[in-house]
């Protein structure tokens with residue numbers, strides 16, 4: 001499975017490993033896959049994701065990028081962290097804002113409805129959520145806007161998530177009833193049924209007119225795409241349903257590219273922090289890339305890479321780890337592409353002081369693809385995450401059971417995430433040729449939520465409470481969303497906001513992007 005479709009294809013940067021480690025021929029002579037006799041860990045039998053990662057390293061004949069390691073750990077179809085279990089909540093590994101209080105999703109609903117109004121109330125608007133987790137934010141958004149009839153009638157929901165386990169949970173959260181994946185696989189879904197989609201068990205639920213129709217010709221008429229099937233258009237909807245919350249059609253996709261054209265509002269909450277990062281270290285040889293090798297291989301003197309016995313092994317028991325972080329002998333192709341681009345426009349004194357650099361090219365590519373979509377069809381996007389304006393050093397963190405753990409130990413069993421470099425995201429938009437979009441922010445989550453009226457929301461909700469206990473719970477949830485203070489980089493992320501009670505108001509920030517002419521979005 002290719003979680004990010006063409007983004008992934010466009011962004012994968014192959015490292016020329018000639019002279020870096022050892023050749024594929026050598027690897028094959030040594031017996032090919034798995035932890036072979038060259039490693040001090042040969043005695044340790046590798047299984048599951050560890051064995052898979054080791055076999056990639058062996059087959060490639062050298063270490064892999066941290067981005068590749070992270071991607072496999074999070075989204076490998078069989079062993080990936082997100083793919084087969086519920087990782088959220090007090091009983092999972094971390095808690096996110098929508099899980100803390102329904103205020104979050106409801107206020108995002110207000111944001112979406114305001115944005116739709118500023119777009120001129122298009123008769124169909126695609127609300128796209130990237131990485132919706134359990135689906136809590138979208139459920140609260142739909143519930144919170146249910147009485148805004150005109151908006152609700154316009155909404156078509158698109159959930160983009162690579163995880164089958166999360167998609168299942170989202171289906172339940174949105175009250176879509178049991179999955180009919182075979183229908184979707186056969187192209188028999190709401191969108192391929194032509195003008196009259198009210199069929200097969202949809203009952204009395206409202207279904208908007210054919211969303212395959214592209215709206216917005218100059219005279220405002222609908223221009224039909226001619227009845228093409230999703231397959232013909234190359235759009236891979238993996239599941240469809242109708243939400244029992246507000247009657248909106250909901251479609252699930254593995255990539256954003258599969259979302260049909262049309263005016264769009266994109267919401268990405270804690271999505272970009274899960275996108276793979278590359279890391280670079282400045283040495284006397286220039287910017288070298290941090291790579292993941294099988295423990296002990298580099299110490300054996302294979303190629304020019306060098307071991308890093310440093311903070312990258314945070315709290316890890318190195319002797320039991322199958323993998324270690326190593327440094328490339330010099331600038332890698334990924335570094336040559338990304339480092340100068342990231343350092344462009346950075347103040348010289350800041351730039352000269354940098355020793356580490358962390359870059360997520362996938363995040364930037366997705367943000368740019370959203371920009372292209374908004375330029376073509378109009379709309380807005382909001383990314384909310386823990387992050388800074390950057391440039392960032394080493395913020396990659398592994399969390400398990402609400403605690404930091406070593407990044408390389410137990411791959412696939414801990415959440416891996418990195419702070420979002422909002423400065424880099426804003427810059428790709430600002431430096432875009434003939435850009436038809438504008439960025440706003442980042443603003444703190446606290447400012448965003450106060451701007452969207454969390455105070456008034458709370459007052460209204462408190463009036464409806466029957467007991468003091470309910471009031472206390474509501475207040476505590478809202479407080480957690482807006483309180484706290486800016487912690488040191490890499491010390492926050494998901495843990496403090498998760499389970500330990502510290503506030504999320506400053507560490508989390510929001511960046512918005514709107515098609516030109518929409519003006520400043522609500523809350524910014």
Ligand SMILES: C[S@@+](CC[C@H](N)C(=O)[O-])C[C@H]1O[C@@H](n2cnc3c(N)ncnc32)[C@H](O)[C@@H]1O
Pocket residue numbers: 003004074075082088096097098099130131132133134160161162163166254268269270271274
């Ligand atoms: C940290 S969770 C955030 C969940 C949710 N937004 C929340 O705040 O509770 C990241 C989400 O992104 C999804 N995800 C991770 N990598 C993805 C990718 N490459 N493509 C699509 N979804 C991805 C995961 O399955 C998960 O639902």
